[in-house]
Amino acid sequence: MHLVESMAYTGATPWHGLGNRLPSNQSIDDWKKSARMDWDIREAEVRYITGENGICVVNAFPDQKVLYRSDTKAPLSVVGKRFKVVQPGEILEFYRDLTEVGGFELETAGVLRQGRKFWALAKTGQSTMLKGRDRVEGYLLLATACDGTLATTAQFTSVRVVCNNTLAIALGSNAGAVKVPHRSQFNPDVVKRQLGITVSTWDPFVARMKALVECPVDPDSVDGLLRRVLTYPTPDGTGVVVNEQAYKVARALYDGAGKGADMKSARGTAWGVLSSVTEYVDHHRRARSDDHRRDAAWFGVGAQIKQRAWDEALKMVA
Structure with a gap:
């Protein structure tokens, strides 16, 4: 059973062999369309029906709300009224300035679990070669979920090219990730500042890898x-x-x-x-x-x- 509902990618065919292949350096708008992340999450009141003697009454439950897809109207989850939604398109918009002026390159993006989770992964442009042959490249992963299973998470990740293994890059005390809980508003500029999207994160990681070698x-x-x-x-x-x-x-x-x-x-x-x-x-x-x-x-x-x-x-x- 595939968790991936839709996906776009560049380069090699991904792990499950599915998705829409894109040429390099496509626009964020092209990525939204090809990854099928061009729909919104909408909200509605939770209501329930009571009644007896043939009389039905529709009641509201104001402490909860239903999240559903704008395209298919399919339900996604029931969450608390204070839940802050992050839209699929916002995940890709996070990378707009990074790809246009920051040297990043999107590699995969897509939708999981019928729309309940979505992600994008981009090369940072940073890489190193260990002992002359063992290449490790830097990536930035951004993902979120609308069913309470995942905070909006920005994560530096490394990929060992020879085996396509991934490893989180630690960022000091936050264990490699910046996480925004859904009770808070997702602010991409704040997240980028917290990440410190510079080579300052990559260089200490490379030094540790070389020490392990x-x-x-x-x-x-x-x-x-x-x-x-x-x-x-x-x-x-x-x-x-x-x-x-x-x-x-x-x-x-x-x-x-x-x-x-x-x-x-x-x-x-x-x-x-x-x-x-x-x-x-x-x-x-x-x-x-x-x-x-x-x-x-x-x-x-x-x-x-x-x-x-x-x-x-x-x-x-x-």
Whole structure:
């Protein structure tokens, strides 16, 4: 089952093979049309019907409102009256000045879960080469949901080109993301200032990646990191246990099965261990579909696993 309802992209065909392919450097308006993000979210009162003896009465519930699509009139969610809607088009408009004068280039954008979630992802123009062959590129992801499952989230992300693995780029104390809850108004200019959209974010991240590349690891250290990171809660919620299946897959990826595992940057290094976890989460972790896996890798449990792996890997070079 696909979570993606509609999508536009440039470059290589995306993970699920769907979507409308665009030439490079298209306008924001073209992206809205091709990604089918050119509709609005509208609001209506929540009403319910009561009655007896053949008499029906329509009642209003003023503390809640229904959100629905302007194009199909399909319902999206019921939310509190203070819920601030972010429109699909606003996600793409966020990138207008960044693409026109900032050197960013949109790569994917689309709609998930029948319109309940939507996103756009753009290259920042920043990249680095580790040990001469292992290219990592910088991206900026912006996403939101209208059903309460996701705050409007702006997230710097890196992509290791050889395996298309993604990893959040930490921004100081905010764990790599600026999140605007739906009880607050989304202000794109404020978010951009909070992100600090400059090379100042990218350069420290590159320095840490290079430190991981230069950090040799022994088999016991590899096992320890994977077993600390690849866990799941016990049924009673009092602790965690190692996910042995996940451990076996990630260990095999590290030992040579992973894409780029034989590169000088990854073989026998902390960067290689981290890459085995990110490849597991992005491409091998059990999920109902590739879309569900990607959704979790960007916003859910998968993203949390990758953050833990990043934190643990950095301890090796501390």
